[in-house]
Amino acid sequence: MIPSSATHLKSASGRSLSPSREAFDASWQPVFSVLLGLSRVAGANSCEFFLERRNHVSLLVENGKVTSVSPSLSLGGGVRVFRGTTDCYVSTHDVSYAGLKWALDKALSILGLSTPDGSRLLPEVNLEPLRDYGALRSKNAWLGQCPNIAESAEALMRVNAAVAKQTAHLESAMTSTFRDWQEVLVASSDGIFARDVRLTQSFVAQVSCVDGAHRASLGERRGDSANPKFLFTLPEEEIVSSLAHSAGAMLRADFVQSGKFPIVMANRFGGVIFHEACGHLLETTQVEKKTTPFLDSMGELIANEAVTAWDEGVTENAFGTLDMDDEGMPAQRTLLIENGRLRNFISDRTGQMRTGHPRTGSGRRQNYTFAAASRMRNTYIAGGKSTPDELIASMDRGLYCKRMGGGSVGATGEFNFGVSEAYLVEKGKITKPVKGATLIGDAKDILMQISMCANDTELAPGFCGSVSGSIYVTVGQPHIKVDAITVGGR
Numbered sequence: 001m002i003p004s005s006a007t008h009l010k011s012a013s014g015r016s017l018s019p020s021r022e023a024f025d026a027s028w029q030p031v032f033s034v035l036l037g038l039s040r041v042a043g044a045n046s047c048e049f050f051l052e053r054r055n056h057v058s059l060l061v062e063n064g065k066v067t068s069v070s071p072s073l074s075l076g077g078g079v080r081v082f083r084g085t086t087d088c089y090v091s092t093h094d095v096s097y098a099g100l101k102w103a104l105d106k107a108l109s110i111l112g113l114s115t116p117d118g119s120r121l122l123p124e125v126n127l128e129p130l131r132d133y134g135a136l137r138s139k140n141a142w143l144g145q146c147p148n149i150a151e152s153a154e155a156l157m158r159v160n161a162a163v164a165k166q167t168a169h170l171e172s173a174m175t176s177t178f179r180d181w182q183e184v185l186v187a188s189s190d191g192i193f194a195r196d197v198r199l200t201q202s203f204v205a206q207v208s209c210v211d212g213a214h215r216a217s218l219g220e221r222r223g224d225s226a227n228p229k230f231l232f233t234l235p236e237e238e239i240v241s242s243l244a245h246s247a248g249a250m251l252r253a254d255f256v257q258s259g260k261f262p263i264v265m266a267n268r269f270g271g272v273i274f275h276e277a278c279g280h281l282l283e284t285t286q287v288e289k290k291t292t293p294f295l296d297s298m299g300e301l302i303a304n305e306a307v308t309a310w311d312e313g314v315t316e317n318a319f320g321t322l323d324m325d326d327e328g329m330p331a332q333r334t335l336l337i338e339n340g341r342l343r344n345f346i347s348d349r350t351g352q353m354r355t356g357h358p359r360t361g362s363g364r365r366q367n368y369t370f371a372a373a374s375r376m377r378n379t380y381i382a383g384g385k386s387t388p389d390e391l392i393a394s395m396d397r398g399l400y401c402k403r404m405g406g407g408s409v410g411a412t413g414e415f416n417f418g419v420s421e422a423y424l425v426e427k428g429k430i431t432k433p434v435k436g437a438t439l440i441g442d443a444k445d446i447l448m449q450i451s452m453c454a455n456d457t458e459l460a461p462g463f464c465g466s467v468s469g470s471i472y473v474t475v476g477q478p479h480i481k482v483d484a485i486t487v488g489g490r
Helices: 009-014 026-042 097-110 149-166 236-251 268-277 284-289 349-355 388-393 443-449
Strands: 006-008 046-062 065-083 086-092 121-123 170-188 193-211 214-224 259-265 309-312 333-338 378-381 397-409 414-426 429-435 438-442 450-453 458-466 469-477 480-488
Touching: 026 046, 026 097, 026 121, 026 170, 046 149, 065 097, 065 149, 086 097, 149 170, 149 193, 149 236, 193 236, 214 236, 214 414, 214 458, 236 414, 236 429, 259 388, 268 378, 268 397, 268 414, 268 438, 268 443, 268 458, 268 469, 284 349, 388 429, 397 438, 438 443, 443 450, 443 480
Parallel strands: 259 397, 378 469
Antiparallel strands: 006 121, 046 065, 046 170, 065 086, 170 193, 193 214, 259 480, 309 333, 309 378, 397 414, 414 429, 414 438, 438 480, 450 480, 458 469
């Protein structure tokens, strides 16, 4: 007699394997039990399926006019097959049983494996009862609670008009938003069967000002991952007044003199340097390639003792917050650096398999066309005991970097980042605005130079591109003091 957890391939192919097309629910369990069983019989060491349904819309307002409305819908899935430490990922638009089996057969064939004929006994994989975060966290109704296109456009127009009214020498004002709703389902041969609903929203305001030969461009982004009414709860007056003041200060600012001196970096998006110059070097994708300078530094001092840093997926509403990652692992907090010492790397399923570093709930991907990889979530330096004023007062002459701009980072941590809003510090006081500053350094060096951390950690939304595409992340830090860094200028 054949046990209930097994069937013949012929009978499996003849079963009704037609799950719900309306939602990723428990009706998908028989499909994955059979497909995962097929991968096991074919000789795969491990197999994982990922399904995704997406509903995205973005709007842009420029100088009082709606210039772009871009909706998009997508549905698809992918399968990742492991043979030893080698893996293959194949994606498809067809999420029927036949479409997913085609993707599985293709991935198996690339690894030199194949599903057997119909006379073989098929041990189906026992999956956990559906772990449904959409239901557990009351997220299934989120999409219907979001503002419609007309309401979103009205909010953007309102802020755009306020920016135009308050900003002197305005050349252009831009406001934009997007809403990205996502439903995902993960099933894997180690028994994971989990569903999540995600909602990521962003708002951006940007201004460009011109007065003769003088120019200034600044922007501010706000983001949310759990509030359907996010666009209606923005602190609009604060955003507008902050941008108008900063643009006015920077428009006629003198250019900074280049040199090497101390700086204080503001909180929130100031954390982008830590994210880019250090965070990526702690992902196991870098450990696998042996391209990180921290490869053999576990437990060692890699930063000043003033530095403690986290990567986590649990902070409420933050851009990188997830109830589960794209491999079905529940979110958690990961201590990266404790009082200057390296404690953990950021790891996914493949990272654990190839490097031995335990999974941290960090398997992430842009969409179903990418295999998951070890990626950051909410990554930030923790707060210290000082105040921002104490950091400023500790510098005889230096630079206060209030807003960071764009930049680039080399594979092993060399970086350069522009500063969009900066001020001289003289004798412990912030004095005049300066522009044109670029921070140049190396991850290993700058971590050791962070001597003071203030008590005002804040987070800021951002985007991160890497091997598994572009994903939503949070950067952050308190105000920090860097004792010495090269500042490019004039």
